Amino acid sequence: MRHTHDRATFLAALGGAGALAALPLAGGAQSASARRIDVHRHVSPPGYYDTIKAVYPKTFPAVLASWTPDSCLADMDASGIETGMLSMPARPGMYFGDLAAARALCRSSNEYMADLRRKHPGRFGMFAALPLPDVEGSVAELTYAFDVLKADGIGMWSSYGTKYLGDPSFAPIWTELDRRKGVVFTHPTDAACCVNPVPVMSEAIVEFAADTTRTIGSLVFSGTSTRFPNIKFIFSHGGGSMPFVIDRFLSQEKDPKSAALVPHGVLNELRRFYYDTAFASAPEPMAALMKIVPPSQVVLGTDFPYRPGAATMSELAVCGIPAPDLVAIGRQSAVALLARG
Numbered sequence: 649m650r651h652t653h654d655r656a657t658f659l660a661a662l663g664g665a666g667a668l669a670a671l672p673l674a675g676g677a678q679s680a681s682a683r684r685i686d687v688h689r690h691v692s693p694p695g696y697y698d699t700i701k702a703v704y705p706k707t708f709p710a711v712l713a714s715w716t717p718d719s720c721l722a723d724m725d726a727s728g729i730e731t732g733m734l735s736m737p738a739r740p741g742m743y744f745g746d747l748a749a750a751r752a753l754c755r756s757s758n759e760y761m762a763d764l765r766r767k768h769p770g771r772f773g774m775f776a777a778l779p780l781p782d783v784e785g786s787v788a789e790l791t792y793a794f795d796v797l798k799a800d801g802i803g804m805w806s807s808y809g810t811k812y813l814g815d816p817s818f819a820p821i822w823t824e825l826d827r828r829k830g831v832v833f834t835h836p837t838d839a840a841c842c843v844n845p846v847p848v849m850s851e852a853i854v855e856f857a858a859d860t861t862r863t864i865g866s867l868v869f870s871g872t873s874t875r876f877p878n879i880k881f882i883f884s885h886g887g888g889s890m891p892f893v894i895d896r897f898l899s900q901e902k903d904p905k906s907a908a909l910v911p912h913g914v915l916n917e918l919r920r921f922y923y924d925t926a927f928a929s930a931p932e933p934m935a936a937l938m939k940i941v942p943p944s945q946v947v948l949g950t951d952f953p954y955r956p957g958a959a960t961m962s963e964l965a966v967c968g969i970p971a972p973d974l975v976a977i978g979r980q981s982a983v984a985l986l987a988r989g
Contacts, residue, residue: 682728685982687882688926689732689770693760699753704740711953712737717764720769722948728734729956734761735775735803738837743779750779754789762797775803775833784957787820794828800986801831806863810840814862814870826876831985836860868917869900871909880985881921886928891936922985929963943973947982
């Protein structure tokens with residue numbers, strides 16, 4: 649009952665989008681009243697570090713180890729962000745070879761996000777974590793997340809081992825999410841195919857963008873996005889490198905098998921998806937993305953705590969995007985997306 653009220657409070661807070669004027673996206677006294685919605689804001693629950701440090705092979709990111717609700721809210725206040733949609737970080741993730749442990753970690757993390765939303769009405773939403781590659785456990789967890797915790801959507805990685813999101817094994821998850829008209833926030837992760845290909849460079853620099861692009865292609869060309877049209881996908885980082893290889897996506901459409909699985913056309917599928925601005929808010933990637941989709945399909949994402957919200961706002965402010973479109977990106981697109989459920 650408590651969580652039903654929390655969800656109702658959150659949805660009510662999404663209202664009033666008409667109150668947005670053409671507010672600046674960076675600096676100035678007005679920025680704190682912009683009421684922006686950030687769909688890409690990570691959380692690090694208490695004990696998360698202690699739970700995974702013994703099994704995660706890489707160094708735990710310091711910015712996550714030091715994450716607190718107060719630091720998150722302070723960054724939101726400084727950036728004119730009213731509501732931050734919380735999701736678990738792709739690194740180090742939730743699964744380390746033990747399905748039972750992954751289920752327990754997801755449950756405790758989801759409970760923590762729901763509790764933060766209760767304690768800070770209107771400030772936080774949540775994309776619940778799933779214990780993939782455990783499909784059965786994931787269906788059970790998403791059911792609990794929606795029905796009990798009243799989650800605003802589900803968070804998923806771009807890939808799980810060698811499986812991308814269009815893999816047939818994920819069909820039970822898509823079937824349930826389609827029935828619920830659910831929102832799925834996707835975040836890239838380290839690809840099994842391409843571990844540390846350039847040792848002098850972080851995998852996140854190139855491989856995250858590539859993995860997002862692979863999973864978009866997997867969903868589209870497997871016919872998954874066509875078969876489950878009620879699911880509302882958000883792709884991080886401006887869709888990765890998809891905007892830059894759009895010609896190759898369109899050329900794949902000419903293959904008879906692809907054409908049969910994507911009967912409404914590739915562009916139709918790509919334009920139904922949502923894309924966030926995290927690490928894609930500079931003029932060049934934004935220009936490429938907005939050649940493909942309208943502002944209504946672009947939502948604000950900052951990637952806090954990996955990046956302060958003000959950095960994203962500053963870049964968006966110099967992109968040459970018309971003021972009404974900046975308002976849509978900052979809030980209205982997310983209101984339309986999140987208030988449907």
